[in-house]
Every structure is written in structure tokens, then in C-alpha cells.
Amino acid sequence: MKLYNSLTKKIEEIELLKPGVVTMYSCGPTVYWRMHVGNLRAYAEWDILHRAFLYLGYDVRRVMNFTDVGHMTDDDDFGEDKIEQAASEKGKNPTEIANYYIKTVIEDFYKMNYLSPNGEVVKPNTDIHELGKYGWARATEYIDQIIDFVKKIEENGFTYETAQALYFDISKYNDYDRMFKQNLDEKKVGAREEVEVDPQKKNPADFVLWMKKVGKYEKHIMAWDSPWGVGFPGWHIECSAMSCDILGEKFDIHTGGIDHIPIHHTNERAQNFGAYKHEVVKYWVHNEFIRTPKDEKLSKSKGNALTLDEIIQGGIDSMDLRYHYISVNYRVPLQFNWEALKGSRRARLSLLKKISDLNSDGNGGSLLNNYVERFEDLLKDNLNMSGVFALISELLKSDEKPENIVQTILDFDRVLGLKIYENLKTKEELPKEVEELLKKREVARKEEDFEKSDSLRDEIEKYGFKVLDTSEGQKVERI
Ligand SMILES: [Zn+2]
Structure with a gap:
């Protein structure tokens, strides 16, 4: 498998730490709102990667997190905690908010046919406390591990403490900006609020490992005891601690959206080094955004941050949206508007019709190995999904036997996840x-x-x- 590594900025052949076993961590949602189409894209791309590894015969050990504390608005150290803000707006407690939105994530994953980290599609009514079994890690259930991880960083001399927080001191890590070159001085601009909240913070790019329940955060509801006083973890440390606790101090692949590169993943990488003095993640892989016609940021106020249910109410099936996401490579910015979605819907229905027109449900057919080989090569080639769909068109036009064509496409659907069999008109009659x-x-x-x-x-x-x-x-x- 070849993938684009954001750390080296090259497409690289993946060399696994342990042959045959893929260890992978995917940054998961912060559970304070219903995911929108932009959030959903990321999970489509990593679902394809997960399924591709399974198809190619690998064992996949994957973890995805729910962030339910410490993620501040605008990714700013001193913003508002997104969960607590949503809780106070809705008159609920933070746990209720997190539980509610975790359920909606599972519902959306089910409708989109996304695998949970353990490789199963989890049913929407699954008990929220059982989700750990499916590879989901919830930050507030890992507080002890997070504290232990911070202690390691502290013992290695990468931290300093103020009255407000314990910080990672980026001046101690001279490789800090390798994934994202940045002018660290520029970060000083706009840091006025920081100066007010914590005048002892040395460098604006230093970031919080542990925030104390004092000053601005005196009323923070979610708080735990720690060697640095009662408080709560920063967002970045959660991902470092959970990934290393579950996957070990070295693992293969870390996924996320390109928006994670400058801060979240740069900081995760720094923390990993702070704890272990070596690189933890071999390959950092990121998906591009979806783009609106005017290149606007997705937001509720502009009406373009649609949820899956809103898309479905607009006459687009969840499988149309899935098709829309997976028909291009994860590094291609994807046009997003109703016209484009309708186009994907037409393309998916036309694909289904062509398969149905073969009048076979694949029964008695056999796999066409030359096509399977090409399919595998396309997957291994940095997930060349437009190539995959071109291959399927070619196969549908070929003069192979219908049952073999259908059998082969259904086999490909183990990766595509488009539920082709369930949607075939020619399949078994209902009683x-x-x-x-x-x-x-x-x-x-x-x-x-x-x-x-x-x-x-x-x-x-x-x-x-x-x-x-x-x-x-x-x-x-x-x-
Ligand atoms: Zn993360």
C-alpha cells in the first residue's frame, strides 16, 4: 500500500511495524454537535482505507476516539470547552451532551455503512458503554492514562507549570514544526486574550497539557485530581495518550483532516516525542476538505453545514453521499452542493441499473482474477478511487459472463461499502x-x-x- 505521508510530504510505500498487521488511529469527533458533511467526509475516506487493508488480507487494529472534554472553541487554549458550552446552552450536563452526540455519531456511521474501529458496523441502539468493545475510546474514560502520559513528558523535561496550566514547552523540541512549517513568531499576533488569562505563558505556541480549574476555568464542571491540581486535559494530549495506550509507543498510521496538521497533529507529535524521545507515528495521513462553490467555510449560519439527516430529507440517500465521497481520492478537494450530490446520485443509480440489467445476483459466478488484481493494484496505489470506478465501468462493458461480472463487483463492494447486493433488483424475491x-x-x-x-x-x-x-x-x- 502506498499513501501520502504529510510528515515527509511524499507518497510512500507503507512498511508496517509488524508484517500483516496495521495499527491505525483515526482522530474522531468532538461530541458536542451533529456531524456535518465535512466531518462525514473524513470518516468515509478512512473507512475506505480500513476496508482496503481488510480486503488485501491485513489484520487491522484501529482506534477512534470521542473527544468529550478539553477541546476548546477555535482550537484555542483559552477558548470555551465545546462540550461545556453546548451543555450550558442546552441546560444539560456535559455527560448528557456527550452521550447524546455519541449516539448520533453511531447512527450516522450506521447509515453511511462506516466500520467502527474494530471492523464492524455498529447498530444504532448499541449501549453507549459497550462502544469500547468496538474500538471506540472516550477521553473521559482515559483520564488516568492521560495523566500518566503527561507525567512522562514532564519527567523528560518538556513542560513548565504556571498558576493556570501545565504547558508543553515547544522550545525544548527542535523538530516541532517539521509537519507544518510555520513562523512561530506570527502566533504571537492575536494572543492578547492569552496574556490576560495566563501572563506566565512563555511562548504563544506552547500548548496546554493540563488546565487547572482556576481563574477562567474555576467553574469548569468536568475536572479530575492530578499532580498539577484539579483540572482537565488539553485536547491534543488525549489523542496521544489514548493512541499510545491502546496501540503502543509506536504505531503505523494516524489519520485526520488537513485542518489537524498545523496544530492538533503537530502538537500530538511533539507530545509523543516528549514522552518517548522517538517518533511514535510512522505515517500521518490526511484528507482534504469539501469545498462549497464560493469556497466558503462550512457553517450553520451559511446553511451549508448540513447534517446527514438534512441531506436525506433533501432526497439524497446516504449511499449517494457515500458514493460522492469515495469516488475520488482522499487528497482531492471535493465539490459540495446539491447539484454535485444529485450527480452522484444519478451515477450510483446508473451503476446499480447496469448491474441489475445483467439479470444475475452473482449466484454461481466466480471472481474474475485479472480484474481483482487490477482492483487491488488501484487500492494499493494511494487509494486510486477514480481508477476503481473506471475499472468497474470497463468490467460492466466487457463480454465476461454476467454472473462473473456481478460476483466480482459484489466482491469489490466489500471495499466500496455501497450495499450493492441489497440494492440489486434481481436478487431473491421477497416472500x-x-x-x-x-x-x-x-x-x-x-x-x-x-x-x-x-x-x-x-x-x-x-x-x-x-x-x-x-x-x-x-x-x-x-x-
Ligand atoms: Zn486527535
């Missing part, structure tokens, strides 16, 4: 009873008789089918 129940349920839904529609759903389940309500109406899947 008559299920057809009848679906019709009745359609009527009940139109009449907004949800009690009846739920009981019909339960009846359908007894036949071994699960009903999904999508923008295209009811769909059934085998349980």
Missing part, C-alpha cells in the same frame, strides 16, 4: 407475506399511525427481514 406486510406498513406510515407501523415492522422481522426507512421509501434487508 409474499413480507410484501403484504410492507404494503400495509406503507399505508400506516402515510396515515402517520406509527404504533401500527412499528408493530408491522416487528412482524416483518419475524420473517428474517429488517425494514429501513429511506428517502426512497421502505427498504428491506435480510437480518
Whole structure:
């Protein structure tokens, strides 16, 4: 596998620390709002990477986090804690807010057919306390490990303490800006508020490892005891501590959005070095953003920071959005507007129609090895997804046997995750009873008789089918 490493700024052949096993950490969401289309893109790209490794026969050990404390507004040391801010706005406590939004992440992952870090698609009603089993790590459940990690950095002499916080001293790490060259003096501009909050902070680019529950943060609700007093961890230290605790002091791949490069990942890398005096992550891999026509930043006020549910209400299926994300390489800025989404929808439906027109569900077919090999080569080539879709078009036009074509495409769908089989028109007929129940349920839904529609759903389940309500109406899947 070749990937673009943001640290060396080159496409590199991935050499795993342990042959056959991929260790990977993906920066996960800060759980204070419903993810928008920009957040969702990142997880689509790393889902493809995860699935590609599995397809190629690797064992994948992956971790993704939920940040539920310490992530400040504007990524500023002295902003407001995003979770606590959302909690006070909504009159809830921070745990309630985090729990609520963690559930929405799992729901969105399910609808988008994203693997959880352990390689399963987790069902939306899964108990929130069970998510650790699926490879999710929640920051507030790792406070002890975070404190231990900070202690290592402190013992190695990379920190200093003020009345307000414990800081990482970037002057102690001369390789600090290797991933992102920056004029550190410029960071002094706009740091006025910092001076007010903590006049003892030496360099504006130094960053908080542990914030004390004093001064501006006297009323911070989430706080723990520590060697530096009662307080809470900084956002960057959480990812360093959780990744190393679970994956070890060296691991292969760290993913995130390009916005993480200048601060979050630069700081993570510094902390890792502070704790272990060596590079922890071999390959830093980042996805590009989605772009709006006017190149505006996604924001609620501009109405372009749409959530998945808003996209679905607009007549776009979650699989259309998935298709939109995965049809290009992770380093390509992706156009995002309704027209582009409709284009992806048409492309996906046309792909499904071409497959359905072959009148085979792949049964009895065999894999076309020459196509499989080319597919694998395209994946290994820095996830050449436009190449993958071109290959599929070529395969559909070929004069191979229909059942072999379909069988091969369904095999590719283990990586694409577009649920092609479930959407094929030619697949097995539904039992008559299920057809009848679906019709009745359609009527009940139109009449907004949800009690009846739920009981019909339960009846359908007894036949071994699960009903999904999508923008295209009811769909059934085998349980
Ligand atoms: Zn992170």
C-alpha cells in the first residue's frame, strides 16, 4: 500500500511495524454537535482505507476516539470547552451532551455503512458503554492514562507549570514544526486574550497539557485530581495518550483532516516525542476538505453545514453521499452542493441499473482474477478511487459472463461499502407475506399511525427481514 505521508510530504510505500498487521488511529469527533458533511467526509475516506487493508488480507487494529472534554472553541487554549458550552446552552450536563452526540455519531456511521474501529458496523441502539468493545475510546474514560502520559513528558523535561496550566514547552523540541512549517513568531499576533488569562505563558505556541480549574476555568464542571491540581486535559494530549495506550509507543498510521496538521497533529507529535524521545507515528495521513462553490467555510449560519439527516430529507440517500465521497481520492478537494450530490446520485443509480440489467445476483459466478488484481493494484496505489470506478465501468462493458461480472463487483463492494447486493433488483424475491406486510406498513406510515407501523415492522422481522426507512421509501434487508 502506498499513501501520502504529510510528515515527509511524499507518497510512500507503507512498511508496517509488524508484517500483516496495521495499527491505525483515526482522530474522531468532538461530541458536542451533529456531524456535518465535512466531518462525514473524513470518516468515509478512512473507512475506505480500513476496508482496503481488510480486503488485501491485513489484520487491522484501529482506534477512534470521542473527544468529550478539553477541546476548546477555535482550537484555542483559552477558548470555551465545546462540550461545556453546548451543555450550558442546552441546560444539560456535559455527560448528557456527550452521550447524546455519541449516539448520533453511531447512527450516522450506521447509515453511511462506516466500520467502527474494530471492523464492524455498529447498530444504532448499541449501549453507549459497550462502544469500547468496538474500538471506540472516550477521553473521559482515559483520564488516568492521560495523566500518566503527561507525567512522562514532564519527567523528560518538556513542560513548565504556571498558576493556570501545565504547558508543553515547544522550545525544548527542535523538530516541532517539521509537519507544518510555520513562523512561530506570527502566533504571537492575536494572543492578547492569552496574556490576560495566563501572563506566565512563555511562548504563544506552547500548548496546554493540563488546565487547572482556576481563574477562567474555576467553574469548569468536568475536572479530575492530578499532580498539577484539579483540572482537565488539553485536547491534543488525549489523542496521544489514548493512541499510545491502546496501540503502543509506536504505531503505523494516524489519520485526520488537513485542518489537524498545523496544530492538533503537530502538537500530538511533539507530545509523543516528549514522552518517548522517538517518533511514535510512522505515517500521518490526511484528507482534504469539501469545498462549497464560493469556497466558503462550512457553517450553520451559511446553511451549508448540513447534517446527514438534512441531506436525506433533501432526497439524497446516504449511499449517494457515500458514493460522492469515495469516488475520488482522499487528497482531492471535493465539490459540495446539491447539484454535485444529485450527480452522484444519478451515477450510483446508473451503476446499480447496469448491474441489475445483467439479470444475475452473482449466484454461481466466480471472481474474475485479472480484474481483482487490477482492483487491488488501484487500492494499493494511494487509494486510486477514480481508477476503481473506471475499472468497474470497463468490467460492466466487457463480454465476461454476467454472473462473473456481478460476483466480482459484489466482491469489490466489500471495499466500496455501497450495499450493492441489497440494492440489486434481481436478487431473491421477497416472500409474499413480507410484501403484504410492507404494503400495509406503507399505508400506516402515510396515515402517520406509527404504533401500527412499528408493530408491522416487528412482524416483518419475524420473517428474517429488517425494514429501513429511506428517502426512497421502505427498504428491506435480510437480518
Ligand atoms: Zn486527535
